[in-house]
Amino acid sequence: MLSLLRRRGWQLGAAVAGIVLVTGAAGIALINPRLTRYVESDAFRAELEKQTAKGLHFPQGKYAAIRRTGFLTAQTDGFRARSGRKALTTLDAHGITATFNPLGVFLRRWQLDGVHIQSGEVGIQTYEPKPEPSPSKPWYHVFLPNRVYLQRVWAEPADVTWRFRNEKGGFLGTRLLITPHGRDFEYRANGGTMKLALIPDLPLRRTHLLITKKLLTLYTLELAAGPASDGLIHAEGTAGTGEDKSVDFRVKFDQLPIREWLPANWRDYVVGMASGNVHWRGKNPKLEAASMQGLLQVKGGRVRRLPFLQKLASITGKQSIEELELNECSAELDWDGPSVEIKNIAVEDKGKFRIEGLVSVRKKALGGAIQLGIAREYLEWLPQAEEVFAKESGGYLWTTVRLSGTIKEPQQDLSPRVIEVLKESPGAFLGLIFRQVGDWLKGAFGEE
Numbered sequence: 227m228l229s230l231l232r233r234r235g236w237q238l239g240a241a242v243a244g245i246v247l248v249t250g251a252a253g254i255a256l257i258n259p260r261l262t263r264y265v266e267s268d269a270f271r272a273e274l275e276k277q278t279a280k281g282l283h284f285p286q287g288k289y290a291a292i293r294r295t296g297f298l299t300a301q302t303d304g305f306r307a308r309s310g311r312k313a314l315t316t317l318d319a320h321g322i323t324a325t326f327n328p329l330g331v332f333l334r335r336w337q338l339d340g341v342h343i344q345s346g347e348v349g350i351q352t353y354e355p356k357p358e359p360s361p362s363k364p365w366y367h368v369f370l371p372n373r374v375y376l377q378r379v380w381a382e383p384a385d386v387t388w389r390f391r392n393e394k395g396g397f398l399g400t401r402l403l404i405t406p407h408g409r410d411f412e413y414r415a416n417g418g419t420m421k422l423a424l425i426p427d428l429p430l431r432r433t434h435l436l437i438t439k440k441l442l443t444l445y446t447l448e449l450a451a452g453p454a455s456d457g458l459i460h461a462e463g464t465a466g467t468g469e470d471k472s473v474d475f476r477v478k479f480d481q482l483p484i485r486e487w488l489p490a491n492w493r494d495y496v497v498g499m500a501s502g503n504v505h506w507r508g509k510n511p512k513l514e515a516a517s518m519q520g521l522l523q524v525k526g527g528r529v530r531r532l533p534f535l536q537k538l539a540s541i542t543g544k545q546s547i548e549e550l551e552l553n554e555c556s557a558e559l560d561w562d563g564p565s566v567e568i569k570n571i572a573v574e575d576k577g578k579f580r581i582e583g584l585v586s587v588r589k590k591a592l593g594g595a596i597q598l599g600i601a602r603e604y605l606e607w608l609p610q611a612e613e614v615f616a617k618e619s620g621g622y623l624w625t626t627v628r629l630s631g632t633i634k635e636p637q638q639d640l641s642p643r644v645i646e647v648l649k650e651s652p653g654a655f656l657g658l659i660f661r662q663v664g665d666w667l668k669g670a671f672g673e674e
Contacts, residue, residue, distance in 0.1 A: 265294045274374075277336055278305065281374035283312040298326045313411060313437040315388075316349035319381070327377070335375040343381035348402070350388050350413070350437065379404040386415060395422040397430050410438045420449055426486040429453055440468040444475070457481035457499070463506075471510040478503045484524060498527035498552070504559070518561035527552030542607050550575045564589055577601055580622055585629060592631050598640070599624045614643050 264270055271289050279287035287307035294300050300323075307317045321344030330337025380403045387396035400418030404411050416432040431448040442465040451457025459482065463475030482500040485493050504520035529535065529550040539548045554574045560567040565588045574580040583596030598615075599622030605611040615623035631637035 262294045265300055266292055274336075277374045279307055281376070282307065282310065282314055282317065284308070284310050284314070284317070287317075295323070298328070300324055300326070310349070310351075312439070313350055314348060315351050316347070318348075319343045319346040321345065330375060333375075337375045337377065339377045341376055341379040343379065343384065345383055346381050347385040347387060350386060350396075376404070376406060383418065384415075386413065391423045393423040396420070397433070400430055407436055407438070410436065412436045426452075428459065431458075437467065440466065440470070442467055451479070451482045452486070455481065455483060457483065465511060473506065473508050473511050473516075475506045476503070477506070484527075495532040496527070496529050498524040498555070500524050514564055516561060516563070518559060520559035520561075522557050522559065524552065524555035527555045542604050544604055547578065547604060550578065567594075571596065577621070578604060580620070587633055590632050590634075592629050592633055592636050595626055595628045597624055598627050608644065608647060610647055613647055614640075 271292050274292070275287050275289050278289075279285065284307035287305060289305050290303035292300050292302045302322050303320065305317065305319045305322060307314075310316065323340075323342045324338045325340040327337040327339045380401070382401040383399045384402040385396060385398045386400065386402060387394055387398075389395075397415050398419050398421055400415040403414040405414075406412075412434070413436070414432070414434045415430065418430050420428045420430050429450040429452070431450055433447045434445040435447075436443045436445070444461060444463050444465075447459075447461040449459040451459065457480060459477065459479045461475060461477045463473070465471075465473040465475075480501045484498050484500045485496065487500075488496060500522060501524075502520060502522040504518060506516060506518050508516035527550075529552070531548065535548050535550065539545050552573060553576045554572050556570070556572050557568050558570045560569060565586070567584060567586045569584040571581060571583050571585065578601055580599040581596055582599075583594065585592070585594040585596065587593070599620065600615065601621060602611075602623055605615060605623060608614070611623060615625045617624040625640065625643075627638050627640045629636065629638050
């Protein structure tokens with residue numbers, strides 16, 4: 227008897243479930259056309275524009291016409307917004323497909339589980355939190371969703387841009403993923419190119435950052451040194467976005483071709499691969515308030531056809547000085563506000579010359595002293611060279627060169643001392659002049 231009751235209970239339950247499913251299916255079939263008309267209506271689009279702009283902290287936004295493509299999916303040709311108040315400054319999205327999650331209504335939000343963007347551009351910034359106006363609401367607003375929640379947004383390709391030194395830069399043509407972090411967003415990107423003022427274009431391997439009302443956190447940034455280079459640049463750090471504006475970033479680089487980082491008028495003369503690191507700290511992002519410590523090493527450094535070296539070859543009568551192969555090239559950087567020191571300098575083409583010492587710049591005033599060692603054979607043109615290069619060590623004759631003047635008009639005390647020695651030997655001085663005139667004539671009329 228008990229088993230019969232149980233069996234009939236299951237049958238009754240199955241019948242009720244079937245009725246519910248059929249009724250639900252019929253209800254969906256009945257409601258579906260009305261739902262489509264509502265989703266594609268101007269009223270729904272206007273409400274979605276308002277809620278999307280609110281959720282992303284824009285004053286307003288504009289969607290293209292919305293098309294319903296499934297029970298919970300819709301498409302639009304684009305969304306555009308300007309003058310963002312927080313992390314986002316601008317947004318241009320094209321070819322948007324979104325999946326709606328109705329369960330988000332119970333959390334009082336319009337939840338979009340997935341938003342795919344065919345292409346777009348997003349501008350980002352650090353921002354200072356400001357109170358936002360709270361408009362009056364009807365009594366029933368407590369029962370309605372009050373914001374748009376984006377679970378996952380991805381775009382390929384996309385441009386993530388920001389302003390640097392009053393120029394537009396950023397990651398261009400990258401694959402971008404945006405995910406929520408409370409009321410803020412995390413950004414992940416890979417591929418594409420980083421374009422920024424003062425540096426060459428660099429292929430982006432990957433980056434991950436978070437911008438909140440108090441802090442910008444760069445978890446990682448990895449850049450290739452060039453399209454066909456094995457070199458790498460890695461950066462990480464933080465920057466305050468609230469009352470605390472302090473910055474703390476570390477950058478490491480390896481096998482960086484220095485040619486692309488030099489001024490255009492130097493690129494035909496210098497090659498080499500740079501490695502090193504920089505630690506940047508400051509109470510704000512301005513360079514004049516920054517403190518930086520860094521190390522630079524160059525391997526495989528070569529300097530060729532530099533006009534200064536050609537002039538030096540003419541003076542010494544040694545053509546081999548026109549080309550330098552740097553066996554050692556390194557220095558340390560110490561930047562503190564407007565003052566900078568380049569210290570522990572070590573540059574050598576073994577058998578030709580070596581430079582050691584320190585160069586300082588304080589409020590554009592140049593200072594410091596370097597030890598210059600030159601092989602004896604490159605001083606044969608200078609009579610009584612020991613009067614200027616008084617110390618002999620390590621195969622070089624050494625002198626101290628003191629720097630002065632400004633970075634625009636640098637001065638040094640070596641030239642006056644050399645001229646004084648030449649004045650005491652008129653024959654050597656005339657020989658130097660005639661050699662200069664001869665080189666000028668060759669340049670003007672050819673070797674013959």
